Amino acid sequence: MKLYHYPLSGHAHRARLFLSLTGVKYDLIEVDLRAGEHKTPDFLKLNTFGQVPVLEDDDVIVPDSLAIIVYVARKFGLEAWLPSEPVAAAAVQRWFSVAAGQLRYGPAAARLVTVFGAKYDVEQTLATAHAILKLIDQELVGRDWIVGNHPTAADVALYSYISSAPEGNVDLLPYAEIKAWLQRIEALPGFVPFQRTPVGLAA
Template sequence: MTEIPLILHVAPRSGNCHKVELFLSILGVPYRTATHDYTPADLKSQAFRAKNPRGQVPVLEIGDNVIWDSQAILVYLARAHGGEGWLPSDAAAMAEVMQWLALSANEHLFGLAQVRIMRRYRHGNEPLVLTVLERALALAARGLETMERRLARAPWLALDRPTIAEMACFTYPALHREAEIDLAPYPATRAWLGRVRALPGFKTMEGID
């Protein structure tokens, strides 16, 4: 088996980067790091956004393949280097593991990690009085922009066919009117909403037009 070198993009003091480095260390998989800073010229630059449209670390490069989310990277490493041990393929066992990845993306990232940032590293652009609504509007825009960037060049989010990426990402953009969020700037996303709606067996809910 040819070893394709792994390059992990990291930034100082990032807990999400630590998760990946911890797992690489436990697996004993060799890798190189590329260290970034949080300036507009680096993680927020167009060049870096070509690797990760969210403008965040960690990002893992495996040859030409780029994976841009810490959870997705953990899944990749578990399946590529961990056999059935760290992420079994059995449906029930995999779901047990995924519950906790969901907890880490939700309560940990928007709870523990957020409190740490605000108390310890409070960035100039994120004052303590930022309201939940202001923060949510910024996140909503980042999510829609990330989808739009992908869907402008591919019909489906993850692969060449619908996957559970479509199931996970359809509902809230489709409920945009209830959030009073305009989808006019996201034409590729609007076209994709139509493709999901056209899937055999599609089911709607109140609030989706």
């Protein structure tokens, strides 16, 4: 099993983190986005969108971080991480949607501005970031994990871009519950950190 990634991609880190936390064996292959390796013919055969991460499992190719999580969880029967029971499954899916929505257009977009020079409306990305972080902080009151009483794929889906939010000038200081939750994830066996960039509030 091979994971194609880029160290500064939060999407790629999300997939790598899930593989590592669950103990699944894989080879890590770096794709140099700055050199345009993700747009080469060979890579486009793996993912026509020209994006990382991509998981290659023999003749099975799975692009997209959340799709990779689903594939790995189902292949290895990781029910605790990605439950099939309807209520719990719906709860995890809700947070997948947040990761692909408000998180993507909030903390992730704000970080894209400072790290990669993306042309986003900075005020809008910061407002979106703080709106979703406030809601997540409230959700964590009185609980250790986003869904249920143990870590799940929902926590993994949210971690990378929340932990790196200060790089996009998103201050986590007001969010005590989130900060404690980040520490709990970072204490899990198999945790791998997201590569830091000294920009924004992290400079």
